[in-house]
Amino acid sequence: MNNSTLQNTQKGNSVVVLNLPEGELKSQFIRLGITEGSTVKINERLPGGTVVITKNRQEIAVGSDLAKKIKVIVE
Amino acid sequence: MKSDSVLNLSGKNKVLSEVELKKVVTQKEKVVLVGNPNVGKSLFFNYLSGMYVDVSNFPGTTVSISKCNYKNYEIMDTPGIYGVSSFNDEETVARDVILDADRILNVVNSLHLERDLFLTLQLIDMGKKVSVMLNFSDEVKKRNIKIDTKRLSELLGVEVYETSAVKETGFDKLDDAIENARQGKQELDVYFMLQQVMEKNISQSEAMLVLEGDSSTAEKNNVDNGTPDEREKIYIGRRNRVNEIVDQVEHEDSKKGELFNLLGRLSLNPLTGIPILAVVLVILYFFIGDLVSQRIVDFTEGTIGKGIFEYHLKSFVSDYTPADINVNILNDEEEVIDTRIFNFSEGKSANPDLALQFKEYSSQPGAESDFTFLHPIAKLFFGEFGVVTMTTTYLIFLLLPLVLAFYLVMALLEDSGYLPRLATMLDRAFTRIGLNGRAVIPIMLGFGCVTMANITTRILGSNREKTIVTSILQFAIPCSAQLAVIAVLLSGAGVVPLLIFITVIGSVLISLSTILNKILPGESSPLLIDLPVIQIPKMKNVFKKTSFRTIGFMKEAGFWFFVGAFGVGVMEITGLLTIWQDTLAPLVTGWLQLPKEAATAFVMGMVRRDFGAAGLFEIDLTVMQVTVAIITITLFVPCIASFVVMLKERGLKEGLSIWFGTWIVAFLIGGIVSQILI
Numbered sequence: 001m002n003n004s005t006l007q008n009t010q011k012g013n014s015v016v017v018l019n020l021p022e023g024e025l026k027s028q029f030i031r032l033g034i035t036e037g038s039t040v041k042i043n044e045r046l047p048g049g050t051v052v053i054t055k056n057r058q059e060i061a062v063g064s065d066l067a068k069k070i071k072v073i074v075e
Numbered sequence: 076m077k078s079d080s081v082l083n084l085s086g087k088n089k090v091l092s093e094v095e096l097k098k099v100v101t102q103k104e105k106v107v108l109v110g111n112p113n114v115g116k117s118l119f120f121n122y123l124s125g126m127y128v129d130v131s132n133f134p135g136t137t138v139s140i141s142k143c144n145y146k147n148y149e150i151m152d153t154p155g156i157y158g159v160s161s162f163n164d165e166e167t168v169a170r171d172v173i174l175d176a177d178r179i180l181n182v183v184n185s186l187h188l189e190r191d192l193f194l195t196l197q198l199i200d201m202g203k204k205v206s207v208m209l210n211f212s213d214e215v216k217k218r219n220i221k222i223d224t225k226r227l228s229e230l231l232g233v234e235v236y237e238t239s240a241v242k243e244t245g246f247d248k249l250d251d252a253i254e255n256a257r258q259g260k261q262e263l264d265v266y267f268m269l270q271q272v273m274e275k276n277i278s279q280s281e282a283m284l285v286l287e288g289d290s291s292t293a294e295k296n297n298v299d300n301g302t303p304d305e306r307e308k309i310y311i312g313r314r315n316r317v318n319e320i321v322d323q324v325e326h327e328d329s330k331k332g333e334l335f336n337l338l339g340r341l342s343l344n345p346l347t348g349i350p351i352l353a354v355v356l357v358i359l360y361f362f363i364g365d366l367v368s369q370r371i372v373d374f375t376e377g378t379i380g381k382g383i384f385e386y387h388l389k390s391f392v393s394d395y396t397p398a399d400i401n402v403n404i405l406n407d408e409e410e411v412i413d414t415r416i417f418n419f420s421e422g423k424s425a426n427p428d429l430a431l432q433f434k435e436y437s438s439q440p441g442a443e444s445d446f447t448f449l450h451p452i453a454k455l456f457f458g459e460f461g462v463v464t465m466t467t468t469y470l471i472f473l474l475l476p477l478v479l480a481f482y483l484v485m486a487l488l489e490d491s492g493y494l495p496r497l498a499t500m501l502d503r504a505f506t507r508i509g510l511n512g513r514a515v516i517p518i519m520l521g522f523g524c525v526t527m528a529n530i531t532t533r534i535l536g537s538n539r540e541k542t543i544v545t546s547i548l549q550f551a552i553p554c555s556a557q558l559a560v561i562a563v564l565l566s567g568a569g570v571v572p573l574l575i576f577i578t579v580i581g582s583v584l585i586s587l588s589t590i591l592n593k594i595l596p597g598e599s600s601p602l603l604i605d606l607p608v609i610q611i612p613k614m615k616n617v618f619k620k621t622s623f624r625t626i627g628f629m630k631e632a633g634f635w636f637f638v639g640a641f642g643v644g645v646m647e648i649t650g651l652l653t654i655w656q657d658t659l660a661p662l663v664t665g666w667l668q669l670p671k672e673a674a675t676a677f678v679m680g681m682v683r684r685d686f687g688a689a690g691l692f693e694i695d696l697t698v699m700q701v702t703v704a705i706i707t708i709t710l711f712v713p714c715i716a717s718f719v720v721m722l723k724e725r726g727l728k729e730g731l732s733i734w735f736g737t738w739i740v741a742f743l744i745g746g747i748v749s750q751i752l753i
Contacts, residue, residue: 025603032605044343048503050512050602052343059339061499063511063602 004074006042006051007067013042015072025066032060039075106148106253107172109198110182111191112155115210118240119182120152123249140172148253151176157190159197161289170289174280178204178256180249185215185222185237188325192317195231199259200269200313202279205233206252212237212245220327227324232260262316265309272298339496339609348500355493359484363523367480368555372473380472385464386437389446392457394424397449400433405441412441455644460682466640469683469716470633474524477555479625481523485516486620490612495604502602508585509543509592511536511602517544521552525684526632526717528552529724536600543591545725549713549733550740551584556685561705564691572702579706579748583740632720639715643682652678666746667703668753670694676704677711684714699752707745712737 009015017038020026034040034055044052049064062070110116124143141152153172154165161167173179179198183191198205207227215222228235234255238245261269272282277296284292286301287309293300301309341347393400397420404413415436423430437444448454456463488494494516502512513534521528525548532541532548553561565573592599646652656678663674672694691704712734713721722730 025601028603032603044340046343046500046503047345048506050499050502052499052606059606061495061502061512061602061604061606063502063506065506066601066603 002074004072005068006053006062006070006072007049007064009042009045009051009072009074011042011045014039014075015042016075018071018073021066021069032058034060103144103147103149104177105151105175106145106178106180106256107151107153107176108180108182109153109169109173109176109194110155111157111184111187111194114155114182114184114191115240116152116155116182118243119180119208119238119246119249120150122240122243122246123150140168146250148178156194158194159201159284160287161291167291170284170292173198173201173203174284174292176203178253179206180208180252180256181205182208182210182240185209185211186218186220188222188321189317192320193313196313196317197283199231199233200261200265201283202258202261204256204258206256207231207233207235208245208252209235209237210240213239213242220325223324223326227320230260230320230323233257262312265312268309335609339492339606342493342496342609343500345500348496352497352500355488363477363480363484363555364558367476368559371476371480375472375476376468380468381443384472385468386444388464389444389457390423390434390437392448392453393419393422393446394430395422396453397422398453399447399449400437401445401447402433402437403443403445404439405443407441451648454648455641458644458647460640460643460647462637462640462644466636469640470629470636473556475625475629477523478527478628479621481520481527482624482628483617483621485520486617486624487612490610490617490620492607492609495606496609498604499602499606506599506602508588509595509599510540510588511600513602513604514540514544518547518552521548521554522558523555525549525552525554525713526720527628529717529720530628530631532724537597539591539595539597540599542595542725542729543588545721545729546591546733546736547584547588549717549721550587550710550737551580553580553709554684554714554717556683557709560685560692561709564701564705568698568701572698572705575702575748575752576705576709579744580709583710583744587740632716635719635723636716639682639719643715662742666742666749667707668749669696669700669704673704676708680708680714681712681718682715684708697753702752703745703749706748707741710737710741710744712741 003018004015006015006017017034017036017040019036020029020034029035032055034053038055040053040055042051043054043059046052049067051062051064051067053060053062108116108119120141120143123145124141125145143150151172153169156166156169159166159170159173161170181195181198183195195205195207209222209224209227212222224235224237234252234257236245236248236252238248240246268286269279269282272285273279275296275298277285277298281292281296285296285298286305288301288303288306290300342351389398392398400417400419402415402417403411406412417429417433417436419426419429423433436442446457448458455461459465485494488497498512498515500512501515505512505514513536516534517528517531520531528548529545532544535541535544561576565576643652646655656674659674659677660671663669663677664671667673673691676691676694691701691708696704712718718730718734721733724730725733
């Protein structure tokens with residue numbers, strides 16, 4: 001278990017989301033099924049830092065700058 | 076609730092006393108169909124009801140409830156709900172019907188177990204006798220998802236039946252489902268919470284609603300309802316249990332699915348994604364660039380629009396107003412082989428003999444008639460830039476097929492799941508210029524029609540992104556009409572001009588957006604999109620989207636095309652257009668080193684991008700002059716329709732800044748290239 005940001009994870013990692021940026025982005029995440037405490041899988045890390053995560057078969061692409069702001073625990 | 080049922084029956088047989096009625100009612104158990112919206116509940120109801128359905132408005136609301144008798148049961152349908160509570164009328168009605176139900180058939184969409192089981196667990200927590208109908212089970216098999224119904228039944232503690240309501244499969248088990256409906260398994264902590272409320276002599280169903288903060292149920296039982304915090308706690312607990320259950324019972328294992336998944340992964344990574352993009356673009360080129368914008372538009376615009384619509388309309392107008400008509404006869408190679416000018420100084424109807432000659436002459440194959448009206452009003456509405464003639468041809472016969480084709484392609488790319496992956500792959504590149512991957516959508520559309528793309532900038536997250544993309548579109552993206560002409564001009568010139576063209580336009584695009592990204596205040600929004608499964612698009616959906624968007628575009632942009640045409644028409648009549656042409660001439664000959672006639676091309680380019688470039692066909696240009704000309708014309712102002720739509724979308728100040736900016740940049744860059752090359 002160690003703290004990290006979504007941006008610094010490895011492909012294949014399972015991570016628990018610790019906190020999400022406040023405001024509209026947070027509601028967007030919740031609508032997509034991700035809340036603080038959710039476990040997500042890192043599906044793909046693209047060159048340049050865009051991260052693709054999976055939550056219950058649903059793939060979600062997170063831009064690099066946003067991924068830097070999301071704190072996670074690597075399981 | 077009970078009294079309501081009595082009232083309904085009393086309508087049919089008013090002689091029965093209330094006591095007798097209660098007997099009738101209590102003899103029949105109430106079976107209620109419950110489910111999320113669009114799970115196919117009604118199909119179940121229709122099957123059970125046969126012909127006799129009693130649809131009535133629920134007292135005090137406009138929500139209608141259908142009832143019917145089936146064997147020894149009274150079946151009731153309810154509105155689709157996501158949970159039992161009273162956030163709105165439909166929920167209130169469903170809540171009351173559910174509270175009063177003896178047995179519940181819970182219809183669940185197997186494709187959305189995570190969403191639908193939330194309601195199922197709530198019904199179980201309420202202590203209701205439930206059977207679960209897993210609908211759309213055929214769709215699940217098609218998509219290679221496996222649902223372990225036996226395990227699901229164990230976890231829920233109630234019977235689970237697979238059905239497909241559309242095909243009525245599994246409906247033979249409906250009797251069993253009603254018969255076997257029973258109370259399910261409950262979480263221990265929920266159970267203890269319930270006990271405390273139930274001690275006050277409240278039923279389990281109502282106790283659950285009280286705990287979840289349903290104030291009207293609490294009021295009815297004279298107790299305090301739970302706080303929003305308590306509700307959230309119960310909801311989150313239930314949500315987690317749903318997720319656990321789904322994890323255990325749902326599996327996806329398929330060869331077919333894997334192929335599509337692989338394709339999805341490959342299109343994300345630039346290493347493999349860029350070749351895939353190249354293949355997609357080649358296919359697009361053959362469909363849009365070749366088939367639609369050449370063959371189909373040639374036919375709709377040339378043959379139908381100009382040849383039939385404009386010819387007959389203008390010919391009709393020239394019956395009544397003075398007109399000079401220049402008719403050229405062209406051979407198969409588009410060369411003029413014969414020409415005749417008809418002068419009708421008082422309109423065609425004043426000179427029937429000549430009119431007949433004109434009709435015969437202009438009806439030959441290969442004839443092209445060019446009408447010049449002498450009366451300013453006729454000119455304004457029916458002339459070269461006529462509000463009626465040019466705009467109709469442009470809108471219906473040129474733009475409509477193009478826009479339709481582009482929206483069709485976009486819908487296909489979207490519904491196949493490719494477009495969001497393309498946006499993801501390109502995200503990094505776009506963030507460098509202050510955008511995110513989603514900007515790929517308006518920019519791609521810009522190659523079809525910049526006007527259409529201007530409207531699509533609305534999907535972008537922030538104002539600064541909209542400004543950046545709108546600028547890119549007006550400065551650096553040639554629309555399909557213009558691309559076609561550029562392609563013709565370049566075809567004789569070889570590869571070098573093409574490379575120079577791409578390099579110069581590309582550099583302008585990157586510098587422009589980098590500068591805007593630096594100077595515009597605020598922050599751009601980051602990429603956050605869901606990537607749907609890669610699949611073969613459902614054509615019905617695609618056609619719906621395409622027609623919806625096309626109609627939307629025509630409605631929004633159509634009017635402004637008329638406004639634009641009217642403006643140019645006025646300029647033509649007042650001679651402003653000629654003055655402008657003369658003013659521009661020295662800049663064109665001296666600085667750009669192009670022939671004087673090219674000035675006309677630039678002025679025409681303000682009206683329609685392809686007019687601008689097409690004007691260059693007539694002039695003899697060297698290879699390097701062609702290069703300078705197409706660079707300048709591409710960077711030059713957007714067409715009149717795009718200009719007006721841009722003003723509307725981005726406001727007067729920003730729109731005009733961009734418009735004048737294109738003047739400066741086009742002549743500056745064009746001139747520099749010219750000074751270097753020529």
